[in-house]
Structure formats: C-alpha cells, structure tokens
Amino acid sequence: MEKLPNIHPGEILNEEFLIPLGVTAYRLAKETNIPQTRISEIIKGKRRITADTALRFSIFFGNSAKFWLGLQDDFDIENELSEKQEEFNSIKLFAIAS
Amino acid sequence: MEKLPNIHPGEILNEEFLIPLGVTAYRLAKETNIPQTRISEIIKGKRRITADTALRFSIFFGNSAKFWLGLQDDFDIENELSEKQEEFNSIKLFAIAS
DNA sequence: TGCGTTACTAACGTCAAAGGTATGTATTTT
DNA sequence: AAAATACATACCTTTGACGTTAGTAACGCA
Numbered sequence: 001m002e003k004l005p006n007i008h009p010g011e012i013l014n015e016e017f018l019i020p021l022g023v024t025a026y027r028l029a030k031e032t033n034i035p036q037t038r039i040s041e042i043i044k045g046k047r048r049i050t051a052d053t054a055l056r057f058s059i060f061f062g063n064s065a066k067f068w069l070g071l072q073d074d075f076d077i078e079n080e081l082s083e084k085q086e087e088f089n090s091i092k093l094f095a096i097a098s
Numbered sequence: 099m100e101k102l103p104n105i106h107p108g109e110i111l112n113e114e115f116l117i118p119l120g121v122t123a124y125r126l127a128k129e130t131n132i133p134q135t136r137i138s139e140i141i142k143g144k145r146r147i148t149a150d151t152a153l154r155f156s157i158f159f160g161n162s163a164k165f166w167l168g169l170q171d172d173f174d175i176e177n178e179l180s181e182k183q184e185e186f187n188s189i190k191l192f193a194i195a196s
Numbered sequence: 197t198g199c200g201t202t203a204c205t206a207a208c209g210t211c212a213a214a215g216g217t218a219t220g221t222a223t224t225t226t
Numbered sequence: 227a228a229a230a231t232a233c234a235t236a237c238c239t240t241t242g243a244c245g246t247t248a249g250t251a252a253c254g255c256a
Contacts, residue, residue, distance in 0.1 A: 051174035069171040076149035
C-alpha cells in the first residue's frame with residue numbers, strides 16, 4: 001500500500017469545484033458571506049472546514065454540509081493516524097471484565 | 099416537524115455505550131489513555147469530539163472514527179442551522195454567470 | 197478500621213486556531 | 227480614470243482543546 005499524500009479539503013474545494021466551475025475564491029467569499037481571508041487560508045490548507053463553512057459551501061454548491069465536514073474528518077483522521085500510530089497500538093478493544 | 103432536542107455526542111457515548119456495556123468514564127479514560135477531565139467534559143457536552151478522541155474511542159469500542167466524528171458533525175450542523183437560519187437564507191445556489 | 201482503587205468534578209494554565217477587520221497590490225472592467 | 231475583481235499579509239480577540247493538579251466521595255478488602 002502506498003501512502004496517499006493526504007489531500008486537504010481546500011485542495012478539493014479548489015480543484016474539484018472552483019476551477020472546474022470557473023468560480024474565483026473572491027466570488028465564493030462574496031456570495032457565501034465568508035471573509036476572503038478564510039477562503040484563502042482554507043485553499044492553502046491553513047484552516048479547517050467548520051460547520052459554518054460547510055453549510056455555506058453546501059448551500060452555494062448545492063451539495064451537503066456533511067460532504068464538506070466529511071472531507072475534513074478524513075483528513076484529520078489520516079493525520080492523526082500517521083502521527084500517533086504507536087500510541088494507538090497500545091489501546092485494546094473493550095472486553096467485559098471477567 | 100418538531101425540533102429534536104439536538105443530542106450531543108457525549109450523551110450518545112454515555113447512554114448508548116458506557117451504560118449498556120457497564121463501562122465507567124473512569125475506565126474509558128484509563129484504557130484509551132485520555133485524561134479523565136476530557137471524558138467528563140465530553141459526557142457533559144462541554145467539549146467536542148476531536149479526531150484524536152474519535153480514534154481512541156473507535157479502537158476501544160470496535161467501531162469507526164468516522165462514526166464519532168459524524169456524531170459531532172451532525173450536532174454542529176444542527177446547531178449552526180438553528181442559530182443562523184436567516185443568514186443562510188441569503189446565500190444563493192451557484193449559477194454560471196450569464 | 198484503614199488503605200488503596202475506583203469514580204468523578206473543579207480549578208488552574210497554556211497554546212493553537214477560528215474569527216474578524218484592515219491594508220496592500222495588482223489586474224480587469226466600465 | 228474610477229470602480230470592481232482578485233488575492234495576500236498583518237494584526238487582534240476570543241474560543242476551546244489540552245494537560246496537570248487537586249479535591250471529594252464511595253466502595254473493596256485485608
């Protein structure tokens with residue numbers, strides 16, 4: 001198994017939505033009433049997708065808020081896993097006390 | 099439509115996992131290597147489920163990290179929606195510039 | 197009875213990040 | 227030329243995630 005580069009939600013926003021649809025970050029900011037800085041930082045992977053952001057995106061793009069939060073979750077989970085492998089290995093599955 | 103009380107993830111942790119399985123918050127903290135305060139605050143709805151928490155829970159309970167983060171997402175989305183209805187109403191679906 | 201484990205809460209303190217406003221600098225459009 | 231588009235940087239505030247420590251209480255057992 002290769003380890004995927006772990007692509008962040010901002011990259012998907014840009015490459016799967018903005019570019020194909022011909023929407024600029026500026027326009028997205030204006031139409032969703034999100035400050036430009038927030039959009040800019042999300043695209044650069046410096047900021048997370050929150051529920052507020054997810055809802056605004058979902059209304060504008062016509063998809064679901066869970067899609068956007070799901071992207072963030074996947075990204076977070078992958079990052080945590082690769083950072084704390086050993087830590088997590090020490091946790092054992094629940095078992096009823098004997 | 100009635101508005102559901104919007105149940106937070108900690109409540110589900112407690113009522114759907116801890117109580118039925120007979121696991122105390124104290125034991126969960128010990129076995130997942132999470133400080134007790136974190137568990138306590140999550141159960142009381144004062145703290146969110148993060149990727150770290152979700153992964154530890156999923157290993158211990160034998161389910162997925164996305165399940166736990168999904169609970170948090172659902173909760174966040176509901177809260178945002180009820181708080182910012184009007185704000186979101188002003189956002190319009192994307193349309194190609196004419 | 198007294199010690200240790202279990203169980204939970206409350207009170208600090210730190211650091212990261214989410215949020216906004218303001219500003220700067222191009223480029224395009226009118 | 228003026229206004230709108232497009233994007234980035236800097237600064238500030240507030241929230242919240244995190245941990246450590248300390249405190250209380252109840253139960254188990256030797």
